[in-house]
Amino acid sequence: MQNIEHFFNESKKNDKLNTSYPIDKSDWKKYKYEGELKFDESKLCFYIHIPFCQSKCKFCEYVKYVKGDEDLEKQYIEILIKDIQNFIKSHRNIELFGFDIGGGTPLILSDENFKTLLEFVKTEIFSKLKIAKDFEASIEATFFSITEDKIKIINRCGFKRISFGLQTVNRKFLKDNHRGSPSLQRMMQVKHWCKTNGIEKINIDLMYGLNGQSKQDLKNSIATIEYFMPEQVTLYEFRTNILKVKENKTKRQLFKQYEFLYKNLIKLGYCGRFGQNTFSLSKTDLGLSSYIKNRMINNISYKGFGISAQSKSREGVSYNIGKEEIPLEKCLENKTFSSEDTYILPKEERLAKYIAISGYCGQFSIKIMDEILGESSREYFKKQFEFLLKKKYIEIFDDIVFITKRGFVCYGAILSLFYPNKKI
Ligand SMILES: C[S@@+](CC[C@H](N)C(=O)[O-])C[C@H]1O[C@@H](n2cnc3c(N)ncnc32)[C@H](O)[C@@H]1O
Ligand code: SF4
Numbered sequence: 001m002q003n004i005e006h007f008f009n010e011s012k013k014n015d016k017l018n019t020s021y022p023i024d025k026s027d028w029k030k031y032k033y034e035g036e037l038k039f040d041e042s043k044l045c046f047y048i049h050i051p052f053c054q055s056k057c058k059f060c061e062y063v064k065y066v067k068g069d070e071d072l073e074k075q076y077i078e079i080l081i082k083d084i085q086n087f088i089k090s091h092r093n094i095e096l097f098g099f100d101i102g103g104g105t106p107l108i109l110s111d112e113n114f115k116t117l118l119e120f121v122k123t124e125i126f127s128k129l130k131i132a133k134d135f136e137a138s139i140e141a142t143f144f145s146i147t148e149d150k151i152k153i154i155n156r157c158g159f160k161r162i163s164f165g166l167q168t169v170n171r172k173f174l175k176d177n178h179r180g181s182p183s184l185q186r187m188m189q190v191k192h193w194c195k196t197n198g199i200e201k202i203n204i205d206l207m208y209g210l211n212g213q214s215k216q217d218l219k220n221s222i223a224t225i226e227y228f229m230p231e232q233v234t235l236y237e238f239r240t241n242i243l244k245v246k247e248n249k250t251k252r253q254l255f256k257q258y259e260f261l262y263k264n265l266i267k268l269g270y271c272g273r274f275g276q277n278t279f280s281l282s283k284t285d286l287g288l289s290s291y292i293k294n295r296m297i298n299n300i301s302y303k304g305f306g307i308s309a310q311s312k313s314r315e316g317v318s319y320n321i322g323k324e325e326i327p328l329e330k331c332l333e334n335k336t337f338s339s340e341d342t343y344i345l346p347k348e349e350r351l352a353k354y355i356a357i358s359g360y361c362g363q364f365s366i367k368i369m370d371e372i373l374g375e376s377s378r379e380y381f382k383k384q385f386e387f388l389l390k391k392k393y394i395e396i397f398d399d400i401v402f403i404t405k406r407g408f409v410c411y412g413a414i415l416s417l418f419y420p421n422k423k424i
Helices: 002-012 025-031 070-089 111-126 148-156 171-176 184-196 215-228 251-267 290-297 328-333 347-359 366-373 382-390 411-416
Strands: 043-050 095-103 138-141 161-167 201-208 232-237 278-280 301-305 310-312 316-319 341-344 363-365 394-397 400-403
Touching: 002 382, 002 411, 025 341, 043 070, 043 111, 043 290, 070 111, 070 301, 070 328, 095 111, 095 290, 111 148, 148 184, 161 232, 184 215, 201 215, 201 251, 215 251, 232 251, 290 347, 347 363, 347 366, 347 411, 363 366, 382 394
Parallel strands: 043 095, 043 301, 095 138, 138 161, 161 201, 201 232
Antiparallel strands: 232 278, 301 310, 310 316, 316 341, 363 400, 394 400
């Protein structure tokens, strides 16, 4: 137990411990496999990455290019569609549990390219594959990039959820970070378009922990949420793992900012457990798209299409080309985005990856841990469970491990107790 306590206290100081795993990709070097990741399972989620943006927000950690030549964009969509067709052709009986289009800013595609992509999704994916019961397709947008015509296409092609990035309403911060700020009037107009065109759920992303972000900023974000009242709100703690900017907030300060947002969202009528990043006005959904829910909580395998997208099967993980900021033209030359950057992982690493992914929702399932390990995880991680329960950092209900309010301040250290190669 002393070892655990020591290891845990050291981990608490490590800023790299959040929900990213592996901590460093070189940790997986020995598991590298020369070939494509195989999927023997039929239950899958799909993700499509559209890497184009109006400008590059300085705080953003995703792979993106400033929108430029429409012809390159067209080539991008053509390759994407080919990759998806090839995958579907070589996999039988796919049952789709989730489908997200993200980015980047998918809505920034030209009308024609956007329509081509969404019509393809509707006719070749949603109409042909088996669709699971709780399936709910979702697409990411910004308030600037969306138009009423595109909302009509979104609805017609089977999407009922749109997730908008707001981040903060501090205009100066946004301008300094190369991002515009939508007016409230614009936001309400977009809401009206959504509601008159069949969009059932609007989610808004807010960020906290941003450099220089004050309590007043957070109050202003909450005031905007109160006015707009989206069905769902997602909170993102600023991550700097792959950014040159360094965050300047302590874990305690981050905790306080989260706590403030949490209390106020609950006051506004949103449901969500302390520690969860997603909130919903409905008691029955977790504020997540079915892609995120099934990928994160239920450990359903996922296949990513497009530059930099990640895939995970029962046996490992792979990354598409483009993760390392390669020029767009270079990525297009290949005529496919699927790569051979594949890692076939032992059960300990697959378990760690699951814990990190599910930890995003502040919880993980003992049943899924048992399945991955092929033995009792309560026994395998006996010391870890004893320590975390004794410290009241976790509680367990119906085989689900929940990170408590007390534990949330050091959630990265909690997750890391389940990572391999630690002499505990
Ligand atoms: C894929 S991004 C794109 C969404 C959309 N393009 C936009 O800008 O609103 C999805 C969300 O990730 C979050 N995000 C971006 N950079 C982040 C970072 N460095 N740390 C944590 N969250 C981040 C933002 O809240 C953003 O809305
Ligand atoms: S936050 Fe959104 S708009 Fe800004 S660079 Fe990232 S993906 Fe693009």
